[in-house]
Amino acid sequence: MAFDAEAVIRTAHLARISLPAAEVAAVAEQLERIMEMVEALRNVPTEGVGSMAHPLDLEQPLRPDIAQNSDRREALMQNAPAARDGLFLVPKVIE
């Protein structure tokens, strides 16, 4: 599987990782090797095995519909890099 420069740049962009142009080739090389490792899975016989959504053989438990959380805004906001008037602040999002 060819992990070319274009695929690396696109993947970096989707992950919001800034990747200096000089490193693209090296990262492509590394990703290529990771993909080779994953490729080994193709050799596992999976005939007749259904797709698995979760490794545990359990079902999703359900919670009763009760609004029980109280306002803990002040405590929860303490980790925010920037906040004002009860809002989290982020750099201007231009739409």
Add this chain to the structure above:
Amino acid sequence: MEWEVVIGLEVHAQLNTASKIFCGCSTAFGAAPNTQTCPVCLALPGALPVLNAAAVDKAIALGLAVNAQINKRSVFARKNYFYPDLPKGYQISQYELPIVGKGTLTIALPDGREKLVGITRAHLEEDAGKSLHEAFSGQTGIDLNRAGTPLLEIVSEPDMRSPAEAVAYLKKLHALVRYLDVCDGNMQEGSFRCDANVSLRRPGAPFGTRAEVKNLNSFRFLEKAIEYEMERQQDILESGGKIVQETRLFDANKGETRSMRSKEEANDYRYFPDPDLLPLVFDEARIGAVRAALPELPDAKRDRFMQQYGLPAYDAGVLTASRAVADYYETVAVGVDAKMAANWVMGDLLGALNKAGLEMEGCPVAAEKLRILLQRIGDQTISGKIAKDIFELIFAEGGEVDAIIDSRGLRQITDSGAIAGLIDEIIAANPQQVADYRGGKDKLLAFFVGQVMKASKGKANPDQVNASLREKLKAGSQ
């Protein structure tokens, strides 16, 4: 050669649960920013989602109402994209195995015909927060109260062929979610919103490339946006251009759609099953319990109204278009002529609400009061005309029907002696008209009836006045 428009709709209905889909935070609208948040919906490390049972049951209810396949095993997936109002960097949604599969919805077309629109699927997901771009210069404020509110995304097949069909579908689905009490349907607050996929083709040709129009939060905007897209795409195609598959935003102020370039790159969502959530599995008993609790649905109610009340299809359709109007009608129609009740609810009442800009939920005249008013017409206490005056009065100022009739002396005059007295006065006061009538001008009867009604301040029983006048005018001519 004509172009044919092909439309499919994706509707996001906020499920009206008390708590969010994966945590115990309240979903109430309008709270101070970020006061309804917790480690789960803020995506703090280590927090785990636990699914809300009511969201599951409401999704099942919608699925049953559109005769859809209910998937007893469905899977939650992560839809990955970056946006500040999405704290986890992914939205928990359903992808390959949604809770609701293929179904259908019957819509009524403007010309009275019916059409079956296919539903592709409906899946559970969480809503994002809100970005406030205006509040601070150079920065965007984020309110995550809405983050984690349960959504049901209902995806239609590309089965609609005109803006009117798309509006009819959206209205029907809107009525349905409110009937089912799974969504409050408030479009202004964004509880019920719609994206439209629009493309053009020559009739019979394969589907053309589509544009997806987002941000449609009213029936009118949906119609306008599709009309705009039809013109835009036709211009491009007829000048030899190609439609680009893209996301477009409807600008309600300008009445046009424009490209959202920022969304283009985001279309690689890299879905994968969410390892924090196990497969959602339930049995037939759960579906049965939801089915048993379903209310009577619009189509069944319309058919029953036609049978039980003997109403024409049109009346039954109008009266069952919303559950609130249907319930109101059924309260009014007890012990009252069913067709008269229908005319009053569809005409006077809905007209007055429309004029006042009110929904049925905010109706100032209780159904029981309108029933009493109509009973007073039925038992001859008041005339239909006086009833309309009383209705307007109660609509504007409140009050009780019988008390108003008594205190204002509005009781209908049915005493034949009193009516005869009024008629004698009118005949005596209008000798010329009497002579003309007797000379053959039959149309003057209406004039005399009007004069008598006026003299009685509208209270004389019109049928009696009519009969008695004919008698007296005739008697004198012999």
